[in-house]
Structure formats: structure tokens, C-alpha cells
Amino acid sequence: MERIPILRMGSFLLVTIQVDMHDRLAMTLQDDLTTRISETRAKGVLLDISSLDTVDSFIGRMLSNIAGMARILDAETVVVGMQPAVAITLVELGLSLPGIRTALNVESGMALLRTATAESDGHYS
Amino acid sequence: MALRAFPQTTSTGRLADILKAHQRDLLRDWVVAQGARQSLPLAELESQCREFLAVLIPALATDTDTIEGPSWAPVREFLNGISVTRAEQGFSPTETAMFVFSLKQSIFSQLRADEGDDVTTIANDMWTVTVVFDSLGLYTTEVYQRGREQVIMRQQQDMLELSTPVVMLWDGIVALPLIGTLDSARTQVVMETLLRRIVETGALIAVIDITGVPTVDTLTAQHLLKTVTAARLMGAECIISGIRPQIAQTIVHLGVDLGDITTKATLADAFRIALARSGRSVVRNGA
Amino acid sequence: MATIRDGVVEVRTENDVVVARQTVRRWATDLGLGLVDQTKIVTAASELARNTLSYGGGGTMRLEAVSEGTRKGLRLTFEDRGPGIANLDLALQDGYTTGGGLGLGLGGSRRLVSEFDIRSVVGEGTRVTIARWK
Numbered sequence: 001m002e003r004i005p006i007l008r009m010g011s012f013l014l015v016t017i018q019v020d021m022h023d024r025l026a027m028t029l030q031d032d033l034t035t036r037i038s039e040t041r042a043k044g045v046l047l048d049i050s051s052l053d054t055v056d057s058f059i060g061r062m063l064s065n066i067a068g069m070a071r072i073l074d075a076e077t078v079v080v081g082m083q084p085a086v087a088i089t090l091v092e093l094g095l096s097l098p099g100i101r102t103a104l105n106v107e108s109g110m111a112l113l114r115t116a117t118a119e120s121d122g123h124y125s
Numbered sequence: 126m127a128l129r130a131f132p133q134t135t136s137t138g139r140l141a142d143i144l145k146a147h148q149r150d151l152l153r154d155w156v157v158a159q160g161a162r163q164s165l166p167l168a169e170l171e172s173q174c175r176e177f178l179a180v181l182i183p184a185l186a187t188d189t190d191t192i193e194g195p196s197w198a199p200v201r202e203f204l205n206g207i208s209v210t211r212a213e214q215g216f217s218p219t220e221t222a223m224f225v226f227s228l229k230q231s232i233f234s235q236l237r238a239d240e241g242d243d244v245t246t247i248a249n250d251m252w253t254v255t256v257v258f259d260s261l262g263l264y265t266t267e268v269y270q271r272g273r274e275q276v277i278m279r280q281q282q283d284m285l286e287l288s289t290p291v292v293m294l295w296d297g298i299v300a301l302p303l304i305g306t307l308d309s310a311r312t313q314v315v316m317e318t319l320l321r322r323i324v325e326t327g328a329l330i331a332v333i334d335i336t337g338v339p340t341v342d343t344l345t346a347q348h349l350l351k352t353v354t355a356a357r358l359m360g361a362e363c364i365i366s367g368i369r370p371q372i373a374q375t376i377v378h379l380g381v382d383l384g385d386i387t388t389k390a391t392l393a394d395a396f397r398i399a400l401a402r403s404g405r406s407v408v409r410n411g412a
Numbered sequence: 413m414a415t416i417r418d419g420v421v422e423v424r425t426e427n428d429v430v431v432a433r434q435t436v437r438r439w440a441t442d443l444g445l446g447l448v449d450q451t452k453i454v455t456a457a458s459e460l461a462r463n464t465l466s467y468g469g470g471g472t473m474r475l476e477a478v479s480e481g482t483r484k485g486l487r488l489t490f491e492d493r494g495p496g497i498a499n500l501d502l503a504l505q506d507g508y509t510t511g512g513g514l515g516l517g518l519g520g521s522r523r524l525v526s527e528f529d530i531r532s533v534v535g536e537g538t539r540v541t542i543a544r545w546k
Contacts, residue, residue, distance in 0.1 A: 020434060022426040023462075054433060054451060056458040057517060080360065084320035085451040087355035092452065093520040102360035104327055109360075274482070317448060 004029045006036050012044040012113055013037065013075075014106075018051040026062045033066055037073045044113035045070050048106060050081025060095045067100045076116040078102065080109035140232075140253055141185035147235050148178060154231035159224065173224075177203055185257070192260045204261065208268040218269040225262040229254055285314040291322035291331075298399045299328040300392065304337035312348040319352060323361045329403055331356060332395040336367030346381040353386050362402070364388070366395035416484075417477040423461050423490075424470040432461040432473050436488065439475055443484055445546050453486060453544040456521040460490045460540050463517050468492025468538055478543075485526070485545035496534040504530075 002025065007014040013036055015029070033045065047063065049055065055063075067077040080103045082090075090097070101116065103109035144151060155174055156167070165173075180199040187196040204225070211221045232254050240247045288311075291301050301319050323331055333349065335341070341349075353363040366389045368376075376383070389395040400407065417439075421432050436457040440450040457473070464471040471492030478485050497503045504519050518540075522528040527543035 020430050022430045024426055054454050054458060056455050058462060082359045085448045087358040088448050089451045089455050090358055091351045091354045092523050102358060104324060104360045
């Protein structure tokens with residue numbers, strides 16, 4: 001069965017979504033991520049959606065779920081690369097994706113994750 | 126486009142036979158008839174005329190009653206082609222239509238030669254020719270119109286985009302100074318341009334300055350709000366600056382809730398905040 | 413109003429929802445809709461196709477590329493023979509759901525399109541028609 005690959009980068013997990021997911025694939029990703037966060041004790045998850053040209057309420061919910069489950073497992077989530085047309089459409093749909101941090105690209109997303117996880121570790125600059 | 130059917134008395138099939146029989150003479154007369162009034166090199170004109178006759182005759186032979194059906198598609202395509210190229214070459218729509226109309230003259234002469242004595246037949250045939258060629262000539266004009274409309278739309282789009290300059294103030298900080306009234310169409314373009322530029326520059330903060338916007342109505346305010354929300358969804362913060370007292374009043378009266386969007390009176394103040402938020406400060410060199 | 417092009421996509425499986433999305437994207441691109449307009453109608457189609465599958469028990473999505481004068485548009489019709497929606501007004505509000513979802517399917521989709529029409533009869537089925545003009 002096809003799965004979306006989850007890469008490990010230190011204490012972070014990186015997921016790049018490049019296919020148009022059907023619902024089951026999205027659910028599988030949720031499960032896989034929860035398992036991996038737990039296994040690796042990851043502190044952060046980076047979801048790269050720069051290849052997605054459509055994000056509907058189902059995918060939006062998936063992103064929220066991932067962020068929620070990650071938080072319970074003590075990991076921060078950052079979603080990066082949302083395309084402008086997608087952002088405009090989500091706003092029109094009324095989806096605000098509460099509780100999800102976002103960044104423009106992987107680089108700034110990683111920087112955000114590092115700051116966020118440093119704070120939660122109690123390290124303040 | 127409403128269906129334009131030829132009247133019952135016409136028979137394009139007959140016309141096809143006549144044209145086929147006298148194709149060479151007609152071609153020659155036609156080219157000569159246009160000669161004085163147009164500026165294409167002779168060889169090119171001849172080739173266009175020959176091509177037109179080659180698609181026209183089969184279409185006439187199908188004996189349909191309108192030029193809009195599939196059997197006339199090759200003719201329409203050909204006319205599309207020359208309308209476009211001639212427009213590009215600077216021909217007026219009338220000149221292009223004359224390409225079609227001048228063939229009438231040659232056909233009339235041929236009909237008179239063939240059927241001179243038979244008044245009824247010649248009247249019917251001439252009417253058929255008139256109806257067909259008028260439709261074709263008008264078609265070329267419509268193609269021209271549509272072409273112009275597309276040019277205008279493209280230019281309007283360009284103008285809208287040019288009037289939305291997104292400038293980079295510093296690493297990761299961009300500013301969008303808006304000038305003039307924001308109507309619905311313009312605000313859409315503004316929104317899309319700003320978001321695209323944010324992605325291109327990797328900006329973390331965008332300052333939208335509305336000093337140059339005289340009035341803000343509910344729709345504009347909502348669009349601004351949506352722009353800020355969309356930018357936030359993508360990972361960039363927006364600061365709105367240049368809000369004059371009147372606009373502040375309007376916003377309150379309209380009941381628009383700016384939520385937690387930061388607003389500043391001047392672009393300078395907004396820039397200062399943006400710098401601070403991106404972890405920078407300005408230091409005066411020691412004296 | 414004239415129909416330039418016509419097509420039907422069966423929506424019976426999860427994968428069909430993806431196919432529906434991609435087909436709408438292709439048609440919208442062919443029609444020359446701008447990127448944002450494309451994304452809006454594709455997203456609305458995704459919501460509605462999913463509804464057809466999850467709540468309607470499966471159905472069809474009909475595509476029509478239409479023209480009215482110089483305007484061109486894309487019309488989509490989602491039809492199912494499912495249980496139907498008892499209270500349409502309630503279903504069109506944001507946040508309403510019977511399926512544990514966010515409930516933004518119908519209300520949200522309506523905001524993404526230029527035309528929106530819904531007919532539903534309990535016990536017989538639902539038909540939703542949306543359109544986006546260029």
C-alpha cells in the first residue's frame with residue numbers, strides 16, 4: 001500500500017506531501033506520524049504542503065489532527081509552503097486552522113521549530 | 126451568437142458547382158479586384174485566395190443553411206487565421222472583410238456570364254451569394270472584435286499588477302503602499318500579488334500602507350481582512366499602516382473587527398515594529 | 413447559454429473523489445479560469461464529491477463547460493440517491509454536521525462559487541449544482 005514517507009532529521013520529522021491524497025492515504029499518514037513521533041520521541045514535525053494545489057476541509061482537518069496529536073505527544077508542528085491560491089480559498093471556506101503554526105518554506109519552518117522547541121524545553125535566550 | 130440560417134430559397138450546393146467549374150477564372154478576377162486596395166505581396170494574396178476557395182467550395186457543397194455548423198469549420202478556421210494575422214499586420218477590420226466581399230463581385234460576373242438570360246435563377250443565385258458572403262464578412266469582423274477585447278483585458282490586468290508595487294524594506298520585510306480607491310477587482314489582484322511576492326521574497330512581515338486610499342468601504346475592509354488572514358495562513362504577518370482618523374471611524378462604524386491585526390498610524394512606525402519583531406534593532410554609530 | 417463540452421465522473425470510491433478533483437482542475441484550466449478561481453471550484457468540487465460519497469452513498473458528478481455571450485464558465489452537478497437532507501437551512505450553516513466532520517462542506521462551498529443550487533428530498537436523494545464563471 002502506498003504511504004507518504006516520513007524523514008527523520010535529528011529530533012524533527014519531515015513530511016513532504018507531493019501527491020493528491022485520497023482519504024485513506026491521509027488517514028494512514030496521521031496514524032504513521034503518531035507512531036513515528038512516539039517511537040522517535042520527536043520534538044517537532046514539519047509538514048511541507050508546497051506541492052498541494054488544493055486543500056479542502058478534509059485535508060484541513062487532517063492537518064489540525066496531526067498538530068493536535070503531536071502536541072499531546074509533546075511535539076510542535078509547523079506547516080510550510082501553503083500556496084497563495086490555497087490560502088485565499090481556505091480563508092473563503094472559513095477554515096482558519098487554529099493551533100497550527102505556519103511558515104513560508106522549509107528553512108523558515110525549521111527555524112520556527114527550533115525556536116518553539118527551545119522555548120518548550122525551558123531554554124530562553 | 127444566434128443562429129443565422131440562410132433563407133429557404135438559397136441553395137449553396139449549386140453555388141459550389143458553379144465555383145468549382147470556374148475556379149481558375151474566379152481566382153484571377155478576385156485577386157485583381159483586391160489588388161489596388163490592399164498591400165500584401167501578390168504571391169501571398171494569391172495563395173490566401175486559393176486556400177480560401179479550397180475550403181469554401183466543399184463547405185458550400187454540403188448544402189447546409191448556416192456558416193456555424195461543423196461542415197463550415199475549416200472555413201471559419203481559415204478566416205480566424207487571416208483575421209488574426211492581418212490585424213497583427215495592421216490591417217483594419219474593414220480591409221479584412223473586403224477580402225471576403227470582393228469575391229462576390231467576381232462571382233456575380235461569372236453568374237451573369239453563365240445565366241444571363243434566366244432572370245429567376247440568376248436572382249436566386251445572387252441572393253445566395255449575398256447571404257453567404259455577408260455572413261462570412263461579418264464573421265471576420267467579429268473575430269477582430271474578440272481579439273481586441275482580449276488585448277484590452279490583458280492590458281487592464283497589466284495595469285492592475287503594475288499599480289501594486291511590493292517593495293522589500295529589509296530582509297524578510299516587505300511593504301505594499303496602496304494608492305487610490307480599491308474596488309473589488311483591484312483588491313483581488315492586490316491580494317494575489319502581495320501573497321505571491323511574499324512567497325517569492327520569503328518575507329515574514331508585510332506592511333500594507335493605506336495612506337493613499339481615500340475611503341474604505343465594507344467590501345474593501347473585508348478584502349483587507351481576508352488578505353491578512355491568508356498571509357497568516359501562509360506564515361507571514363501583516364501590519365496595516367497609514368490609517369487616517371476618518372478611515373478609523375469608518376471601520377468602527379461599519380463594525381469591522383480587525384481582531385488582533387496590528388495597526389499603526391505611519392509606515393515608519395510599522396517598519397519599526399517589523400524590525401523589532403524580526404529580532405532587529407537600529408543602532409546609532411557611536412559619536 | 414450554450415454547452416461547449418459535457419462529461420460525467422462516477423463518484424463511488426475514495427479514489428473517485430481524487431479523480432473528480434483532478435478532472436475539475438483540468439477542465440477549469442482548459443477554460444482559462446485564473447489560478448485562484450480554479451482552486452476555489454476544485455476545492456468546492458472536492459467538498460461536494462466527498463459529501464456525495466459519504467452522505468449520499470455514492471453518485472455522479474456532471475461537468476459542463478458553458479458559454480453565455482462572451483462569458484465562459486464551468487458548471488458541476490453532484491447527484492446521489494441517498495437519504496437526502498432534512499433541514500437544508502441548517503445544513504448550509506457553518507459548523508453543522510451529522511457526520512463528525514467540520515460541517516463546512518455546504519456552507520463553505522457556497523462561498524467559493526458564483527452560483528449555488530441545492531435540491532434535496534428525504535428518502536430520495538440530493539442534487540447540488542455549482543458554477544464558476546470566468
